[in-house]
Amino acid sequence: MEYIGYQDQTHSSQNMFRTILKATSFPGSIFTVPENLETDNVLYSSTANIIFTLFDIDTKIFIDSEKISKIQNFITFNTNANCIEKSNHCDFAIIQNKEFNIENFNLGSDEYPDNSSTIIIEVEDLVNGEELIIEGPGIQKTKSISPTNLPKNFQSQWQNNNFIFPRGVDLILTCKDNFFCLPRTSKVLK
Amino acid sequence: MKTGFNFAYLDEATKRMIRRKILKAVCIPGYQCPFGGREMPLAYGWGTGGIQVTASIIGKEDILKVIDQGADDTTNAVSIKNFFKRVCNIMTTDKTAEASLIQTRHRIPETTLNKDQIIVYQVPQPEPLRKLEPKEKETRKLHAYKEYALMHVKLYEEISQFGSVIKTWAYPVETNNRYITDPTPIPKFDNPKMNNMEALQLFGAGREKRIYAIPPYTKVKSLDFEDHPFEIQTWDECCSICGSTKSYLDEIIINNEGKKNFICSDTDFCKSNLEKNK
Numbered sequence: 001m002e003y004i005g006y007q008d009q010t011h012s013s014q015n016m017f018r019t020i021l022k023a024t025s026f027p028g029s030i031f032t033v034p035e036n037l038e039t040d041n042v043l044y045s046s047t048a049n050i051i052f053t054l055f056d057i058d059t060k061i062f063i064d065s066e067k068i069s070k071i072q073n074f075i076t077f078n079t080n081a082n083c084i085e086k087s088n089h090c091d092f093a094i095i096q097n098k099e100f101n102i103e104n105f106n107l108g109s110d111e112y113p114d115n116s117s118t119i120i121i122e123v124e125d126l127v128n129g130e131e132l133i134i135e136g137p138g139i140q141k142t143k144s145i146s147p148t149n150l151p152k153n154f155q156s157q158w159q160n161n162n163f164i165f166p167r168g169v170d171l172i173l174t175c176k177d178n179f180f181c182l183p184r185t186s187k188v189l190k
Numbered sequence: 191m192k193t194g195f196n197f198a199y200l201d202e203a204t205k206r207m208i209r210r211k212i213l214k215a216v217c218i219p220g221y222q223c224p225f226g227g228r229e230m231p232l233a234y235g236w237g238t239g240g241i242q243v244t245a246s247i248i249g250k251e252d253i254l255k256v257i258d259q260g261a262d263d264t265t266n267a268v269s270i271k272n273f274f275k276r277v278c279n280i281m282t283t284d285k286t287a288e289a290s291l292i293q294t295r296h297r298i299p300e301t302t303l304n305k306d307q308i309i310v311y312q313v314p315q316p317e318p319l320r321k322l323e324p325k326e327k328e329t330r331k332l333h334a335y336k337e338y339a340l341m342h343v344k345l346y347e348e349i350s351q352f353g354s355v356i357k358t359w360a361y362p363v364e365t366n367n368r369y370i371t372d373p374t375p376i377p378k379f380d381n382p383k384m385n386n387m388e389a390l391q392l393f394g395a396g397r398e399k400r401i402y403a404i405p406p407y408t409k410v411k412s413l414d415f416e417d418h419p420f421e422i423q424t425w426d427e428c429c430s431i432c433g434s435t436k437s438y439l440d441e442i443i444i445n446n447e448g449k450k451n452f453i454c455s456d457t458d459f460c461k462s463n464l465e466k467n468k
Contacts, residue, residue, distance in 0.1 A: 009202060010196065010197045010202060011197070011249065011250060013202070013205075013206075014197075014205075014247075014248075014249045015249060017209050017246075017247070018247060018249060020213065021209075021212065021213065021216070021247065021308075021390070024213050024216045024217060024405075025216055025390045025405045025406055026305075026406065053206075053209070054206060054209065054210055054213075056203060056206050058203075058206075058207065059210075091210075109334075110334035110335070111330040111331065111333075111334045112224075112330075113218050113221060114211070114214040114215070114218060114221065114223045114224075116214075118213070118214075137219050137366055137404075137405040137406075137407060137408040137409075138216075138405040138406050138407055138408070139407060140407050165368070166218050166221055166334075166368065166369075170213075170214075170217045183216065183217035184217055184218070185217065185218075185219065185366065185405075
């Protein structure tokens with residue numbers, strides 16, 4: 001495995017950032033990461049790409065996984081980011097467990113809603129789960145998404161996340177080389 | 191390309207910080223995200239915010255267009271284009287349709303932008319409420335509680351005094367039914383183009399150290415009243431070069447007697463319109 005970030009940090013991270021920016025601008029659309037990063041099955045390649053692009057010493061990371069120590073080593077070794085234990089203080093969270101509660105994360109304040117967590121959820125599949133229809137900025141009319149492995153009460157959790165806007169969390173769902181974003185403005189219709 | 195610089199001038203840590211802020215700004219349309227603005231090699235007021243945003247997103251493959259009041263060949267536009275040529279060695283263009291990245295000062299191109307393009311605005315004052323409430327602590331609260339009566343009263347007072355809203359540039363808009371946003375000093379003629387635009391719109395304010403964004407397909411409404419609906423500027427004249435009646439026209443005085451001419455403010459649009467009509 002052995003990485004210290006990207007080989008070509010400047011251009012690889014720029015390329016990946018533009019992919020994340022596009023995915024954030026067009027919620028629910030699936031994008032493929034530009035580089036394949038092998039991590040000995042610790043993380044998906046897409047998650048590793050996001051880590052190399054956005055994490056550094058200024059970010060606080062919360063991890064919820066059975067492989068927590070391996071992930072921690074990977075993040076600290078490659079990016080110098082701080083892994084913390086309190087989920088409500090994190091800038092980014094990496095979730096591999098099926099059950100999580102959005103309310104346990106940093107939701108930001110009314111004055112500074114940008115001080116909130118971005119949650120990266122690794123799921124088994126992005127297209128074969130239960131279908132959800134979303135609408136909001138970045139979506140022309142409506143968009144259908146169907147990730148697997150979300151908590152049973154995800155819909156009500158997300159409705160609450162919409163309700164407390166501008167506070168709230170933003171999600172990135174990853175699977176292998178693919179990912180899509182679900183910012184707080186995307187509303188689940190069904 | 192000049193050596194001794196990182197690609198796109200900013201160091202990687204700064205780019206990462208700005209990138210994280212840009213993502214949050216896109217997630218909260220119209221909200222002003224504070225960021226650690228860096229000192230750039232040009233004075234505040236010449237687009238330091240826009241340059242920092244552009245520098246954080248630009249890549250080797252990008253084709254950059256820079257406009258200043260619609261024109262590709264004015265001082266500000268030419269210097270910014272040269273800056274990025276020097277620190278990124280990228281291609282630049284004057285043609286709106288060819289550009290993947292457009293940095294603009296005070297205009298939106300007449301050509302409709304598509305979903306693969308990003309437009310970066312240079313912002314002098316990101317806070318639309320600043321002239322009504324000087325304290326940042328207070329305006330933060332007004333935005334937090336969606337307390338925008340001040341702005342509506344200001345528009346109402348203009349109508350009661352002059353018969354209509356007299357603001358013709360930086361005309362305030364409401365983004366995604368939530369935040370009142372400053373569209374930067376673009377003429378109100380351009381406001382309708384922001385609504386449901388296919389391209390991502392990013393705004394950078396260097397001196398005030400704020401970034402905000404409007405994602406594609408987002409509702410952007412110019413503030414108005416039912417009995418005084420929002421209207422854009424119109425002209426009786428047409429462009430004296432290409433004859434266009436649809437574009438935004440600049441008024442220029444051409445002799446000592448004060449004779450006036452009107453020409454398109456968007457030079458690329460004017461040029462291509464002229465070729466089309468030949």
